[in-house]
Amino acid sequence: MNADLLSALQAQRIETPSWGYGNSGTRFKTFAAAGAARTIWEKLDDAAEVQRLTGIAPGVAIHIPWDAVDDYGELKKYASERGLTIGAINPNVFQDEEYRLGSVTNPEEAVREQAIAHLLDCVEVMKQTGSRDLSLWFADGTNYAGQDDLRSRKRRMRTGLKRVHDALPSGTRMLVEYKLFEPAFYATDLFDWGASYSHCLAIGDKAQVLVDLGHHAQGVNIEQIVAFLLDEGRLGGFHFNARRYGDDDLIVGTSNPFELFCIYAELVYGANSADDLTKQTAQNVSYMIDQSHNIEPKVEAMLQSVLNCQESYAKALLIDRDLLQEAQSKGDVLAAHRVMMDAFKTDVRPLLTELRAEMGLKSEPIQAHRQSGYQEKVARERGTQTGGGGYPVKEKVRS
Numbered sequence: 153m154n155a156d157l158l159s160a161l162q163a164q165r166i167e168t169p170s171w172g173y174g175n176s177g178t179r180f181k182t183f184a185a186a187g188a189a190r191t192i193w194e195k196l197d198d199a200a201e202v203q204r205l206t207g208i209a210p211g212v213a214i215h216i217p218w219d220a221v222d223d224y225g226e227l228k229k230y231a232s233e234r235g236l237t238i239g240a241i242n243p244n245v246f247q248d249e250e251y252r253l254g255s256v257t258n259p260e261e262a263v264r265e266q267a268i269a270h271l272l273d274c275v276e277v278m279k280q281t282g283s284r285d286l287s288l289w290f291a292d293g294t295n296y297a298g299q300d301d302l303r304s305r306k307r308r309m310r311t312g313l314k315r316v317h318d319a320l321p322s323g324t325r326m327l328v329e330y331k332l333f334e335p336a337f338y339a340t341d342l343f344d345w346g347a348s349y350s351h352c353l354a355i356g357d358k359a360q361v362l363v364d365l366g367h368h369a370q371g372v373n374i375e376q377i378v379a380f381l382l383d384e385g386r387l388g389g390f391h392f393n394a395r396r397y398g399d400d401d402l403i404v405g406t407s408n409p410f411e412l413f414c415i416y417a418e419l420v421y422g423a424n425s426a427d428d429l430t431k432q433t434a435q436n437v438s439y440m441i442d443q444s445h446n447i448e449p450k451v452e453a454m455l456q457s458v459l460n461c462q463e464s465y466a467k468a469l470l471i472d473r474d475l476l477q478e479a480q481s482k483g484d485v486l487a488a489h490r491v492m493m494d495a496f497k498t499d500v501r502p503l504l505t506e507l508r509a510e511m512g513l514k515s516e517p518i519q520a521h522r523q524s525g526y527q528e529k530v531a532r533e534r535g536t537q538t539g540g541g542g543y544p545v546k547e548k549v550r551s
């Protein structure tokens with residue numbers, strides 16, 4: 153393998169979400185999984201297993217209050233002892249009773265202030281964990297025409313985002329995540345990339361757009377959104393997952409691996425761009441997974457997600473850019489398309505086996521995980537907890 157390819161693959165990073173290791177479900181049912189993590193400490197233990205086998209997933213995004221602790225210095229130390237770092241901080245302004253009609257867009261000022269106070273508390277957490285990103289998702293929206301004034305809600309969102317943006321320490325960012333619908337069913341206040349983008353432009357340089365793959369209408373060309381935001385210097389990061397119909401939060405790369413490859417292709421183009429803004433933006437993208445593994449074994453599902461991202465990235469690195477640009481400049485449509493398809497169709501498993509040998513890792517991570525007995529061990533130690541993994545258990549369980 154050539155040195156550039158090797159170093160690019162070794163430098164790849166995928167951040168896993170704490171909430172992906174706990175029980176999760178749909179509004180119909182949460183199937184409790186034996187050994188599912190019950191606390192942030194156990195979630196970090198599981199993330200350490202994924203990092204042990206891949207070497208490219210040291211970051212763990214946490215969710216407040218689901219993962220709130222008394223001492224974030226202790227949490228940071230616990231993570232570091234396992235080769236991990238605390239990644240993005242995800243506030244939660246969608247589960248308190250007061251947020252029924254929205255958080256920062258709520259018609260009641262007291263509720264807006266409550267939400268902003270929580271977001272500012274999460275900025276304080278960032279300072280203690282040394283996190284770069286404040287990852288903002290709002291369930292805010294309305295269910296019926298006329299329920300609230302849509303322009304007033306837009307302005308409340310901007311005011312709230314601006315107050316939090318201006319409290320961010322230097323070197324940190326807010327990632328503004330949009331979503332077409334759900335849980336609101338008539339209008340979502342941050343409904344598409346344009347809404348996030350325009351708020352980011354208005355509130356300041358620390359604001360960037362977060363693209364969650366499951367947050368678009370059917371058929372939307374996500375890689376085109378990625379290219380546009382890269383070129384604008386406003387692509388902050390991703391929430392990777394797969395979808396068939398809605399925000400299904402399935403294992404990334406399982407329903408449309410070609411889309412994931414095309415997204416990585418834009419990021420590899422961007423990171424090699426002659427345009428400084430695009431290049432710098434691409435090199436600072438946060439690659440985060442955001443999934444809910446409802447019927448799959450938690451750690452193996454997360455491992456598969458990381459490996460699917462690794463495979464897509466490896467294929468994207470193989471695109472012959474000179475050949476592609478030559479075909480594009482000649483308007484040779486099919487030659488250009490074939491350059492992309494040649495890379496996508498390449499079996500990169502031998503390449504990744506070679507990479508893992510270079511990194512001192514097992515060549516088959518899934519098999520190594522299954523043979524390690526890790527899943528059986530945590531099932532024995534943790535048992536089966538009912539309820540969603542997002543909610544902290546009553547007793548403070550430390551492994």
Ligand code: AOS
Nearest residue numbers: 242289329331364391399442
């Ligand atoms: C919700 O659909 C969003 O994707 C959130 O980013 C995610 O589910 C999680 O709650 C993190 O806030």
Ligand code: ZN
Nearest residue numbers: 329364391442
């Ligand atoms: Zn998301």
Ligand code: ZN
Nearest residue numbers: 364366367399
């Ligand atoms: Zn989502």
